[in-house]
Amino acid sequence: MIKIAIVTGASRGLGRNTALSIARGGGDVILTYQSRAEDAQAVVEEIGAMGRKAVALQLDTGKVAGFASFADRLRSVLRETWRRDSFDHLVNNAGHGDYSLIEQTSEAQFDRLVDVHFKGVFFLTQALLPLIADGGRIVNLSSGLTRVSAPGWGAYAAVKGAVEVLSVYMAKELGSRGIAVNTVAPGAIETDFFGGAVRDTPEFNRLFADMTALGRVGQPDDIGPMIASLLSPDNRWINAQRIEVSGGQGI
Numbered sequence: 001m002i003k004i005a006i007v008t009g010a011s012r013g014l015g016r017n018t019a020l021s022i023a024r025g026g027g028d029v030i031l032t033y034q035s036r037a038e039d040a041q042a043v044v045e046e047i048g049a050m051g052r053k054a055v056a057l058q059l060d061t062g063k064v065a066g067f068a069s070f071a072d073r074l075r076s077v078l079r080e081t082w083r084r085d086s087f088d089h090l091v092n093n094a095g096h097g098d099y100s101l102i103e104q105t106s107e108a109q110f111d112r113l114v115d116v117h118f119k120g121v122f123f124l125t126q127a128l129l130p131l132i133a134d135g136g137r138i139v140n141l142s143s144g145l146t147r148v149s150a151p152g153w154g155a156y157a158a159v160k161g162a163v164e165v166l167s168v169y170m171a172k173e174l175g176s177r178g179i180a181v182n183t184v185a186p187g188a189i190e191t192d193f194f195g196g197a198v199r200d201t202p203e204f205n206r207l208f209a210d211m212t213a214l215g216r217v218g219q220p221d222d223i224g225p226m227i228a229s230l231l232s233p234d235n236r237w238i239n240a241q242r243i244e245v246s247g248g249q250g251i
Contacts, residue, residue: 187246213248
């Protein structure tokens with residue numbers, strides 16, 4: 001049976017690369033987007049050109065009140081497109097960066113980070129648990145900034161650290177259903193994350209490249225295929241792990 005994966009925030013960046021990598025491996029994809037409908041549809045078309053099925057659904061992962069209706073839309077899509085009542089893999093990727101020193105961080109900034117990166121992951125997963133097939137997989141995205149510190153990223157790293165702990169507890173509680181849960185923590189990557197700072201600012205790019213054992217910053221193609229590999233049968237025994245994919249950043 002073809003595996004179906006949900007990838008949140010997949011209209012661009014790592015989410016897009018992950019969705020395409022899953023499709024290249026023979027999987028079908030349901031991708032979510034917050035506001036970039038045209039970008040999301042372009043990903044759907046790319047996946048379709050590979051001979052795989054894909055559907056894009058709008059979702060704001062920072063608004064828990066919308067998760068029940070999203071689950072209802074998802075049920076309809078699964079039945080209409082795949083004649084199924086379940087999906088196999090959930091990749092909680094959607095997120096944003098917010099650089100601010102602790103003494104300057106506003107409550108609104110903090111709340112948005114928590115809502116999207118932690119509360120959203122917790123309650124979206126909860127809402128979708130009845131639809132995840134036994135033996136499925138969950139991958140939660142974290143950050144290399146939970147291991148190495150950089151001023152200005154305290155709030156962001158803190159909520160990502162919370163996701164890492166949550167992943168372990170998910171693995172424990174969902175183990176009876178054969179669902180494996182892992183965290184993937186990328187290092188600095190050339191995407192439009194935080195306004196494309198790593199990609200578009202040469203000094204910033206060199207700073208992180210000099211901190212990395214392999215001598216460069218990461219590319220989306222360094223991350224998406226790795227996440228897709230965690231969903232393959234060959235990696236069925238990896239569970240409750242934090243896997244950093246950073247090229248050896250900060251060692």
